[in-house]
Structure formats: C-alpha cells, structure tokens
Amino acid sequence: MKLALEKGFYFPSCEIYADAPAGFWEYGPTGLKVKNKLIDLWRREIVRRDGMLEIDGSQIMSRSVFEASGHIENFTDPVIKCTECGSTFRADRLISERIGKDIPERTPNDEIDEIINSEGIRCPSCKGKFGITTRFNMMFRVEIGPSAEEAYLRPETCQTIFVDFPRVYKTMRGKLPLGIAQLGKSFRNEIAPRQSLLRLREFYQAEVEIFCNPSKLDSLPFFDELSNTTLRISTDGLSVEEVTTNEGLKGGLLPNKLVAYYLSILADFYSKTGIDMKRTRFRKLGENERAFYASIAFDFEVETSVGWLELVACNYRSDYDLRGHSTVSKQNLAVIDPSDQSKILPHVFELSMGIDRSIYAILEHSFYEDSEHDDRVVLRLKPYLAPVLVGILPLVNRNGLSEKSQIIHSELKREFDTYYDDSGSIGRRYRRLEQIGVPFAITVDKITLQDDSVTVRQRDTMQQERIKVSSLKEYLRRSLQTS
C-alpha cells in the first residue's frame, strides 16, 4: 500500500479536498501501465484467442434497461438508520460483525429486524436504537436533459452487451456460441466502500458474455485444446480438488463442456499474470450466495493478505437477461442458430472480471522482500505486465556516457516503456527500478564506447550479461512473449 501511494500505482481520488467521497481511486502513471497491459493480455489471451467480439457502450443507460434487468427491484442493500444520531449502516454487515456469522444480503427486511431486536444490536456510534430496515438501491441515478429523464449509471457492463446483442449478432454475422466482450467502468453506490481497490464505487470490469444454444452445451468445437488445463475447484469453500478440465467434467464437478472450457480459458489467462495459481480456487456457490440472475455460479478467488478475494464471477445466467429485455422492450430477441436453422433465445454464460481487484492481487503476489540481498523490495512482475520494461542508466555522468545513454534511450522509447535515470549511485538506481517491477536495467559504461555493448541486468536473478546495442530491441521483444 505504501509502495502503491509513493510510486504512482494508485491513490485516493480528489485527495486535496475534505469532501472527497470514499470509494473512488485513481491510477497513477505506474499503475495505469500495469492496468493497460493487463487489459492487453486479457484481449490477447481471452478475447482474440476465442474469436470473441468486443464492444464499448455507454455507461449511462435508460430506466427501462434496469427494469428489465431486475436491478431497480433487486439491486439493493438492507440499511438501518440510528433513530438518535442518524448514522446509517449496512444491516447485513453490521449483524455479521456482531454475531460473527455471515448473513445473506438478500435476507428479508423483517428477518433482519428480528435479529437486530433479538440480539439487542445498537448504533456503534451513539448506542441509539435503530429504526426498521429499508432497502437502498445501489445504482447512481442521473437526470438527462432539461426534462430530467430518469436514467442510471450501469452497475455492470454486461447490460450493454445484452441490449446490443441483436445488432451485433446481425451485423457481425454471428454464430453460436458467440462471446461478446466489453471492458469498461461500472458504478455501485456502496454504503461502505472498502480499502483501496477492493470495493470501489466506480470500477473497471472486463466482462465476457457467451451466447449459446442451451441444447448444445456439450458440443464445443475447441474444447479439446484446453481439456488438460489444471483447475482447482472447491465445492464447500474449504477443501480444494485439483483436477484437469476433463476429469472435472467426468467427475461431475463441472456441469458441461461449455462452462468447463471457459473456466479453463480463464485459468490459463491468470496463470500468465504471475498470480500463484496454488493460492487460487474456483468456488462453487450455493443457492443463497448466487446473484439473483444466476443458476450456476463459480467465483474465481485468490488468497491475499485480506483473505480470499473474488476476482471473477462466472455465472450461468440462462436466458434471464434476454428474456427480461425482450419482455420490457417488446422486441423479439430470438436469433437463428445457423448450425441447425433453429430459432432460439440464447442462454448466456459469463466471465465477469474485476480489473482493479486483479491488479491488487497481482501486485500482492508479485511483492517480494529479498532477505538474502539487503531486504531489497522487488515486484516480480512479468515483463509484459511491468510498468516499465527497461531502465537505461549511465554508470557515471561524464566521459560521454550520458550522451551515449540518451541515444540508446531515444532509440528504445517509442517501442518500449523505458525509464532514464542518472541520479544517485548505481545501486540505488537498481533498487528504484526493482521496486516498481522493471525486469531489465541497461548500464552504459566505458566499454560501451569501445565496442557498442551494454550490460543488461535481470531484476530477479540480479545477473548481468553483455549485449550489443544492435541486439537490444530483439532481446526486449523476445521478453514480451507470453508463451
């Protein structure tokens, strides 16, 4: 956290102001590079790999959209307000803290009131009595134009995908199964935002909705490509079974080939982010835990210093969404499946990824204090996720070394993310680079002027090798390969 604030990874929004609202964070120059590279990786390893179509839609959407999606009715948290000091709390959270047991956020209001009475729960601020439980809708409302038409900031990016599905399917000559992807912001008016990137009111989602023919969930053309992927599955939230995709299917841990295939794509993607896969699991959710639209649900979770953290919600939403939008818009959203010319309302399986949380987890899993070398702090980020790929350091600032270093720097900087640093001892400069995860440091020394070679130092091993300046680009390009 200290590193994040001091090195430009992320920091609170509007921080110079006393009225800065909680739950809003900014990416600084270092963090933004990691974020953009993670998104590139997602595009390459999930979207392009599977031939998905990606769209980018508006964040403000009309009221009808959220009537159809169920968010106006269901996307609420239970709140209680102190009758004396007026403080407001999320009822389920406060109760969980008091009785030491999670209660579902969808527990009916009267049951919550009962628990508060029977447990004698009072306001933590003033010990006052609570009024009855009400529901607080977590969508942000906005008003459009002088006539103040009611609209909302979308609470999940996927609603755009559902509403745009008919046009995209038609104009892009779609075939089922068809993945439609979107990267963008969503907004949730959380009652109690949590620290830094973990529970934000404005956050990035990378969502994929796979539209499929529900009668063909077990005939998937590319399934074999991933059938030997390792998956770690937990059905009880405690123990984990490590199986291949094929074994998971045969043993009944996974419901069908389609779900199995996309969980495998996801696992393969995360194995390339540097997250320690031994500290991850797909947790199968019970009926009480699933979102209101999901009939099968797995959460992809990662173990961190704050416990198990959900990074991706994988939900089989069936035709819940298209049916809802069809009813409210009075449009027929059924399409032709070209494989057998049947007309169907597709079902949907989604991978709903939280980008900010993923970055948090990647940074934490990459963080390393090297006790064998002066407790140096190293972020062991993959080269293709590092904010800066290479530092360029003149050994000293005389004898023409700065000039030579500048030349090398300007040759590399349009293609790669580079950092030029000539201040302080070479050891301190190495430390600064290691802290933000720079995998390579080029040092320009006296020998460079003689034979046009530099030393390239590797962040993790600290080993150095001499490389010709003319081979640097190729060397760096190779390091960016993901497989």
Next chain:
Amino acid sequence: MKLALEKGFYFPSCEIYADAPAGFWEYGPTGLKVKNKLIDLWRREIVRRDGMLEIDGSQIMSRSVFEASGHIENFTDPVIKCTECGSTFRADRLISERIGKDIPERTPNDEIDEIINSEGIRCPSCKGKFGITTRFNMMFRVEIGPSAEEAYLRPETCQTIFVDFPRVYKTMRGKLPLGIAQLGKSFRNEIAPRQSLLRLREFYQAEVEIFCNPSKLDSLPFFDELSNTTLRISTDGLSVEEVTTNEGLKGGLLPNKLVAYYLSILADFYSKTGIDMKRTRFRKLGENERAFYASIAFDFEVETSVGWLELVACNYRSDYDLRGHSTVSKQNLAVIDPSDQSKILPHVFELSMGIDRSIYAILEHSFYEDSEHDDRVVLRLKPYLAPVLVGILPLVNRNGLSEKSQIIHSELKREFDTYYDDSGSIGRRYRRLEQIGVPFAITVDKITLQDDSVTVRQRDTMQQERIKVSSLKEYLRRSLQTS
C-alpha cells in the same frame, strides 16, 4: 453513416428501447478496434514521444472540485421554456437559427430576452410565448451513499489532472515542463445533442495538460526537432496561412515556443491518421469565443460534410485551474522548478482532443467510392488504424484449401487482427473487406499446397503479389510501422 450502422462501427445506445436517451452511442466491434488503435497512436506519437505521464482517474468527483474549476457557476447554457406547451430550447441556438447569425452562449440572460422580444421569436412547436431565459447547468449530478453527498460526473477529464497534479509531480520526480495525459470519458448534459458522434452526452477525451514555468515559455529543450513542421493557421476563420513552426513564431502567428511546439506535435500526429491535412486548420479564437478559463486558444478543425469540425481545443489556461483548486482546497499547490529552484504555481497549456469526433473525421476522410472499379466502396484506413489488418480467404472450400487457410489463420490471429471468410465469391469477399478498410487480403489457392505461398492483395491498388507463408508475419509487421 449507413456503413457505420451496418458494419459494426457505431450505433445508438439502448436502441431496442423507446426511452433510449439521445446523445449516447456505442462502439461496435469494428469501430472499437479503430478507436483503440487511434488511442495507441496517440500514446505513441504524443504521450511517449514527449515523455508525458499518463493517469486514469475517477469520473465522479466531489462538488468542491467544480466550485474551484468554475463549472458550477459558469458551465451553463441559456434555456427558454414555452409558457404554453412546456417545450425547452437552447436559447442561443434557437436565436441563431432565426436571425441567421451566431450569438455567443455566454450572452447575458437579459440580452437574450431582449432579442427574443424584439425579434418576436415564438415556440417552434406551438407558437406559444417564451418565459424568461434561465441557465441550465450541463453537469450530471449524482448523490453518493445513503447521506446523498453531492457530486458530479466530470465535464472534462482535465480536472482529474489538476487535482492529482501535486501527487503525480512529487511521486514521479517531475520537472517542468511536464505533460500529464489522460484518456477517459467526460459527460455533458447537452440540451440538444447532435447526430451520431458529433455532440454526445457521454464522450471520450484524450487530454494533455502541459505544466510549465510561465517565465520559460521560450526555452524548450526539444523545440528544434519540430521547428520545420507545416502548420495551417487561420486568424479570421476564413483564410489560412501555411507556415513552418519557425515561420509562425517569427511572424507572430504563434505566441511562444511552448505553444508552437505542442501544436506541431499535434499536427504531426494528425498527419499520421490519414486525415487530409490540406483540409485542416488551427483557428485562433477571439476573446468572445474562448472558454471561460482560456487566455490564448486555437481550435484544430477539419473540413467535413457537416462543415468545419473542431477536433482539438488548444487552450492556454494560465494558472486559472491550479489557483482555483489551491483557494478552495486551502492547499498550497506551488512546486519547485528544479532548473532554478524557484517555487512557482505552474501555468498550463492543454491539448484537449475529442476522440469520437476524430474517428468520425478519419472515417469520412478515408471513405472512397472507386468509380473506375464498379463503384467499389473503400475505407482507405492506415494499416495501423484498420479494424482488421488482414483477411484470410480460401479460394474455394474444397481440395484442402479450407484446412490450410485455417492453419494460416490460427498462426496469425493472436498477433494481428484477422478475419476469416469463406462464404461467397472471392470478389464479394474482397468487397466486404474493403468496406471496413482491411488493407490486405490473403488468398489460399492450389499453388499454396505446392509451394507454401499465398497471394497478398493490397486494398488500394488491388495489386497482388505472391508471398511465402513463412514471410507473412514479417510482411504484416512492417505494414504497421508509423514512419
């Protein structure tokens, strides 16, 4: 426009719903690729080239931010409401249409009332009388948390940059001049949004704020690199002078080296987008036209079928913003200029680019009906901006050509944007690719099976050459170079 809708470039938001609000558009799969590639080009040719720092901040910001920025007071449009039917109009626009002369949007309300009376302007819908002019604030208001704290969706991305400046300057070891860049969404509650991407309520900006020492606007280290750039400048909105940057400075068309340098970077960037630079101009704005915070202003404009279109606002905002935020936040935002250790409140010059409009202009300037070849419709997009770089087409679907084509396709698809098409005659398939601007089409034929070569057809010349499959990647990579 028809092409945009039919080929997945862009289309209206929430279009299946009757209550879809105007002024919101979506990027389809084809348009999104163009958008992302344009942003990559901006990063390479402006942000990286100049060594700027890029950040990514929240879209919702606290009320104080917009008190300080002046938006709560000044970011308003004059509106008039019909006393009979209740229709609301933007007063300045309605008057301009009636009297055939532009009136500034900042004309005082009583002057507007006077014009409406003296010209006898009545409601266009029902001929009713108008009430008096009022001001409509164009920011979208949102309420945060159960206590409904007042906040706003930012109307320009740069406010994030100003508010974050102190931390970014400090943690990233800043030196003046320092460019801080941001790509993101802004929101303006327009009273009358215009067609498609031209005046949106939710839109993308790519903004750069250059923080500088106002006493050093003529000492710029990299100035010479761009001093021979061609700039087309108009001071009266009618005639254009074409000069080099150096000539513009000497002749007094440009106020100082800093402004001259960044306008040159911008011109150089747009010359790489495929926009016809002969149909562009930097228009110097008069005092009445400038935004409320600008003391020098140039609009970069492009000639299109809807007239001259502003793509970038280039404003010298002086210390207006940092001073405002300093006053309201009661924080001292002055920094040390390391070059002479003086403590100053930096001035700001900005390049505020509209991404959506730029895409509109690029598409329009690339559109070409080839009267010599069956009126084929071609989008002559640069390869590095094309939604798809290469199409892969088996000449026929038998004799193993499909299988061979699929192999080539899967080798290329993770690195490049590809499109596989095996339906219809080869001529029709070429046409489909040309319409969305695909620069290359690979055809797999009988000879391919013999010597592992394919034909590569160029979109613009329609010429074909035979290339070995093993050389394809290098061939395609070379086409993506920007210079």
